[in-house]
Amino acid sequence: MASITGIGSYLPNKILTNYDLEKMVDTTDEWIIQRTGIRERRIVENGMITSDLATEASLRAMEDAGVTAEELDMIISSTITPDHIFPSTSCYIQQKLGATRASAFDILAACAGFIYAMSIGQSFVNSGAMKTVLIVGAECLSKITDYTDRATCVLFGDGAGAAIIQKSRTKHEILSTNLAADGIQADVLIMPGGGAKNPASLESVQQRMHYIQFKGKEVFKLAINNITNMILETVEKNGLRLKDIDLIIPHQSNLRIIEATMEKLGLPMEKAFVNIDKYGNTSSASIPIAIDEARKEGLLHKGNIVMLVAFGGGLTWGSSIIRW
């Protein structure tokens, strides 16, 4: 059975606090904490880019799994902030790791990207076509964040997390992955500039199209409903009950989204892992960073049923159940 045999994460050292943001836009530490739960986030510096963050996280996951670069069969990277639109960031990760045998490609499923990557990796490993797959979620969201827009700039941060997927009898078994999308809502969370529709131009820059834009309230409601329903569906599909879940590791986009979801499910907040206060929303890096931290904090014990769940632009969402 496809299992997670190694996990690793990497966060840049530079911290951007709410107090720093108070000096940049008309906001307050109090508003940000109350409305989002975020206290600080990490920001890349010194020319560091997405493939660098991804490579650091990958090296840690590979060390954790006891896997060398030559053993990697495939690299799947998930990001909305690729080094370039093409070639893929995965090819740069392959280059930086020296993983010469690995095939490499990116997927784009925004905040749900790590779960999408996990689903693809799991399928390749379970089918026997691949033995060792590296999946990595990495983001430099600071590069597409509009630091003049108080409604969005308080939310996002940079970081990366990675996992190795292999068959294993003793490690953390991926019991299921579930994916969903709703393209009707594609425009509620978007970076409109830089693609075929609005290629870079003076106008696209003047209209601030190369930054994340969203309809916050709509995304907020859709997130709670879709995450709640997906958790219930996933539990049922796997013949489990809600009370069988030992820990939910949700995508960290807003503490109030996590709290409302737990309330709807009738589960106590102690069953949800939260680290949004330290890193903000790191899109596809959020779930693997959270898994790594939950493990380091001693929250994951052998045999635990762990639910991963993420929601984001596309709209896309997904879940996975891991037997730790």
Ligand code: UT7
């Ligand atoms: O991973 C999926 C992606 N996640 C998301 O896209 C996040 C989803 N949405 C959210 O998390 C929340 O909608 C936000 C945190 C973005 C906004 O929270 P809200 O409770 O929905 O606030 P709001 O947009 O309704 O704004 C309330 C007030 C407004 O002022 P008025 O019109 O009531 O006078 C805003 O102008 O708060 C104001 N406001 C701010 N005030 C201080 C908006 N941003 C800020 C700010 N500081 N940073």
